[in-house]
Amino acid sequence: MARYLVTGSAGFIGSAVARRLIESGNEVITIDNLSTGHKEIIPKGVTFIHGNCQDISVIEKLYTSRLEAIVHIAGQSSGEISFDDPVYDLQTNAQSTLLLLKLAQKIGCKKFVYASSMSVYGEQPDRPTAEDAITLPKSFYAVGKIASENYLRIFSQFGITTTSLRLFNVYGPGQNMENLRQGMVSIFLAQAINQKHIHVKGSKDRYRDLVYIEDVVDAFLRSLDRVDNEFNVLNVATGIKTTVEKLILKICQYLPFKPTMEYSGSTPGDQFGIYGDSIKILQVLGWKPRYSLDDGLRAMVEWALQNK
Amino acid sequence: MARYLVTGSAGFIGSAVARRLIESGNEVITIDNLSTGHKEIIPKGVTFIHGNCQDISVIEKLYTSRLEAIVHIAGQSSGEISFDDPVYDLQTNAQSTLLLLKLAQKIGCKKFVYASSMSVYGEQPDRPTAEDAITLPKSFYAVGKIASENYLRIFSQFGITTTSLRLFNVYGPGQNMENLRQGMVSIFLAQAINQKHIHVKGSKDRYRDLVYIEDVVDAFLRSLDRVDNEFNVLNVATGIKTTVEKLILKICQYLPFKPTMEYSGSTPGDQFGIYGDSIKILQVLGWKPRYSLDDGLRAMVEWALQNK
Numbered sequence: 001m002a003r004y005l006v007t008g009s010a011g012f013i014g015s016a017v018a019r020r021l022i023e024s025g026n027e028v029i030t031i032d033n034l035s036t037g038h039k040e041i042i043p044k045g046v047t048f049i050h051g052n053c054q055d056i057s058v059i060e061k062l063y064t065s066r067l068e069a070i071v072h073i074a075g076q077s078s079g080e081i082s083f084d085d086p087v088y089d090l091q092t093n094a095q096s097t098l099l100l101l102k103l104a105q106k107i108g109c110k111k112f113v114y115a116s117s118m119s120v121y122g123e124q125p126d127r128p129t130a131e132d133a134i135t136l137p138k139s140f141y142a143v144g145k146i147a148s149e150n151y152l153r154i155f156s157q158f159g160i161t162t163t164s165l166r167l168f169n170v171y172g173p174g175q176n177m178e179n180l181r182q183g184m185v186s187i188f189l190a191q192a193i194n195q196k197h198i199h200v201k202g203s204k205d206r207y208r209d210l211v212y213i214e215d216v217v218d219a220f221l222r223s224l225d226r227v228d229n230e231f232n233v234l235n236v237a238t239g240i241k242t243t244v245e246k247l248i249l250k251i252c253q254y255l256p257f258k259p260t261m262e263y264s265g266s267t268p269g270d271q272f273g274i275y276g277d278s279i280k281i282l283q284v285l286g287w288k289p290r291y292s293l294d295d296g297l298r299a300m301v302e303w304a305l306q307n308k
Numbered sequence: 309m310a311r312y313l314v315t316g317s318a319g320f321i322g323s324a325v326a327r328r329l330i331e332s333g334n335e336v337i338t339i340d341n342l343s344t345g346h347k348e349i350i351p352k353g354v355t356f357i358h359g360n361c362q363d364i365s366v367i368e369k370l371y372t373s374r375l376e377a378i379v380h381i382a383g384q385s386s387g388e389i390s391f392d393d394p395v396y397d398l399q400t401n402a403q404s405t406l407l408l409l410k411l412a413q414k415i416g417c418k419k420f421v422y423a424s425s426m427s428v429y430g431e432q433p434d435r436p437t438a439e440d441a442i443t444l445p446k447s448f449y450a451v452g453k454i455a456s457e458n459y460l461r462i463f464s465q466f467g468i469t470t471t472s473l474r475l476f477n478v479y480g481p482g483q484n485m486e487n488l489r490q491g492m493v494s495i496f497l498a499q500a501i502n503q504k505h506i507h508v509k510g511s512k513d514r515y516r517d518l519v520y521i522e523d524v525v526d527a528f529l530r531s532l533d534r535v536d537n538e539f540n541v542l543n544v545a546t547g548i549k550t551t552v553e554k555l556i557l558k559i560c561q562y563l564p565f566k567p568t569m570e571y572s573g574s575t576p577g578d579q580f581g582i583y584g585d586s587i588k589i590l591q592v593l594g595w596k597p598r599y600s601l602d603d604g605l606r607a608m609v610e611w612a613l614q615n616k
Contacts, residue, residue: 056395086406086459087364090398094455098394098448134440136461140406143458147402150451151394153444154577269462 003027004224005067007053007100008074009046010037012175012183013115013167016213017071017220019043029065031058032074036179053096059103069111069224072100072148078182079119079139079269086140093144094151101155101162109160113223114152116145116164118209118237118274128277131166131233139269149233156231163223165216168237168276172213172296173303184208184244189251189301192259193308201265204245209237209275212296215289222285237276238289250293254301311335312532313375315361315408316382317354318345320483320491321423321475324521325379325528327351337373339366340382344487361404367411377419377532380408380456386490387427387447387577394448401452402459409463409470417468421531422460424453424472426517426545426582436585439474439541447577457541464539471531473524476545476584480521480604481611492516492552497559497609500567501616509573512553517545517583520604523597530593545584546597558601562609 004021008014009030014037018028022045029047042048051058053074075093076082082089097114104112121129122136137143152162171185180187191198219236226232252258281287312329316322317338322345326336330353337355350356359366361382383401384390390397405422412420429437430444445451460470479493488495499506527544534540560566589595 086410087403090403090406090455094402095395095398098398102394132442134442135458137458138462140459140462143455143462146458147398147451147455150443150445150454151448154446154448154451 001025001027002068003029003066004069004071005029005031005062006071006073007031008037009042010034010039011041011073013170013213013216014073015041015043016174016217017073018046020217020221022046029062036176052092053100054091056099059099062103063106065107067107067109069113070100070104070109071113071220072097073115076141079141080181080267082139082141083268089140090144093141094147097148097151101151101160104160105155105158111224111226112152112155112160112162113220114148114162114164116149116166116233117142118166118168118235118276119271120146120149120166121271121274123271124274126273128239128275130277131235131280138271141269153231156229159229161226161229162231163226164233165219165223165236166233166276167216168209168211168235170211170213170216172300174213175300177304185210185247185251185300188248189304192251192255193304196257197260197262198248199262199264200244200248201267202244202270203272204263205243207241207243207273207275208247209240210242210247210293210296211236211238211289212291215291219281219285219287222287232284234281234284235276235278236281237278239276239278240293241275242293250297251301254298309333309335310376311337311374312377312379313337313339313370314379314381315339316345317350318342318347319349319381319385321478321521321524322381323349323351324482324525325381326354328525328529330354337370344484360400361408362399364407367407370411371414373415375415375417377421378408378412378417379421379528380405381423384449387449388489388575390447390449391576397448398452401449402455405456405459409459409468412468413463413466419532419534420460420463420468420470421528422456422470422472424457424474424541425450426474426476426543426584427579428454428457428474429579429582431579432582434581436547436583438585439543439588446579449577461539464537467537469534469537470539471534472541473527473531473544474541474584475524476517476519476543478519478521478524480608482521483608485612493518493555493608496556497612500559500563501612504565505568505570506556507570507572508552508556509575510552510578511580512571513551515549515551515581515583516555517548518550518555518601518604519544519546519597520599523599527589527593527595530595540592542589542592543584543586544589545586547584547586548601549583550601558605559609562606
């Protein structure tokens with residue numbers, strides 16, 4: 001049993017990571033500003049600090065804590081939304097990481113795992129993108145993620161084992177079905193269920209690498225076992241390319257009705273296509289996905305229909 | 309004749325760029341917080357706004373201006389100092405760029421030139437480093453510079469021609485001889501003149517690419533002629549590798565006395581060795597250095613002795 005800080009536990013991924021840690025008998029503290037998350041989502045037993053991770057007055061509350069590890073997941077999580085207020089995005093997605101790394105250094109916490117994103121890559125050639133690809137961010141969100149990764153590299157010099165997980169398109173039960181600007185699977189599924197109509201902003205030929213939430217949680221937990229005092233950046237990806245068209249066909253396959261379809265417009269900062277090379281994470285963490293897209297989507301559609 | 313905003317004109321590089329623009333009959337506005345710069349250094353004729361470029365209240369003063377171009381040079385300029393207050397560094401070196409790019413977008417300014425740094429590269433193999441090398445920043449300063457470059461890439465989508473100049477070790481008359489934590493040539497020269505003793509924090513085998521201030525100003529002016537609405541990142545480098553040992557020998561050669569020497573300690577975030585590939589800037593801007601290291605150092609030592 002150990003004590004962890006998992007920021008953003010009122011959100012989709014943070015709550016799933018916190019829950020698994022609690023279930024294994026650990027103590028979990030979270031910081032969340034509830035800007036997109038909901039208090040009810042925070043798993044039972046988690047100590048909740050309401051506030052922004054980019055505010056030093058919030059971080060100071062932990063100056064006397066002992067933490068086994070910091071898992072930083074909080075942050076504005078949409079490339080599209082980052083165009084609304086780029087300065088806020090820099091603060092929530094980069095300044096926050098800096099303050100939390102300084103906290104780790106101050107209190108002698110030796111492990112730090114960060115939720116980065118495949119968005120750091122921007123447009124890449126049509127092949128699995130590996131971690132050593134040049135980063136070509138297209139959104140303010142992605143700029144902050146890169147800055148955070150660079151902070152992790154610097155703090156690894158101070159004896160902290162830092163892992164940056166570049167999450168590809170995460171989906172699954174628990175995803176926010178109300179935010180129609182974040183999460184490709186949840187956006188399409190929410191539209192299908194609520195309006196019986198799916199409006200795709202962009203080409204049906206765009207493609208993504210879809211990773212199921214439980215597999216993502218596994219990647220976080222395995223990162224917590226690293227002890228080498230080094231910085232590592234790892235794709236959390238399946239290596240499988242799924243087009244928007246194929247994704248929607250599969251979603252519809254598990255729905256008990258047939259939504260109408262519309263393709264028009266585009267999304268600022270959107271990547272055309274990206275999927276990940278997953279060799280490094282297998283080598284470093286022994287991680288590979290356990291859930292197929294069909295299994296994952298079936299579970300998610302079922303959950304969404306039950307919770308609408 | 310046109311109107312330019314040149315931030316940081318109370319500093320070494322900013323004042324040199326502003327002076328050249330004024331001499332060619334242009335109008336120049338500057339923003340400077342005088343944190344390390346001096347008001348007297350601002351060239352005559354420049355309109356001075358005292359403040360931080362990361363403060364929206366300062367930037368708002370230009371909301372009704374018409375500007376031919378924005379040249380953003382202001383910012384904390386030392387990798388070493390960035391370890392003192394990393395959050396301030398993020399604000400001065402990244403948030404400032406974001407606000408100035410938004411200003412350009414708002415007022416229809418179509419050109420933006422940014423003073424980036426060779427520090428974005430971190431440790432690289434012992435060969436001329438080209439612009440497509442992977443960035444491995446070792447200081448908080450360098451993290452902010454990378455974030456700024458990424459902002460420039462994003463804003464080029466909005467019809468702004470953006471150029472990021474990765475300045476290698478700039479030296480020459482006008483360099484701050486009082487800040488002993490910034491500028492390799494000025495640090496050694498100031499020590500030699502003031503204490504007749506040079507204390508080198510780090511190995512004598514470290515190496516750098518030394519670029520003379522007048523050549524650097526040329527690179528800025530040539531960047532102002534770009535009109536392609538694209539983002540370009542360019543090394544401002546000679547392609548010549550100079551070791552710390554050789555640099556000090558040359559400085560001493562032009563001094564009328566012989567300083568004593570001491571090698572001990574190290575500098576946080578310091579790169580061991582770096583020199584730049586200068587092919588791209590020749591292709592894109594037709595730029596190549598006009599001053600040899602001997603000519604440049606002779607002029608600088610002469611200036612420093614006259615102004616001590």
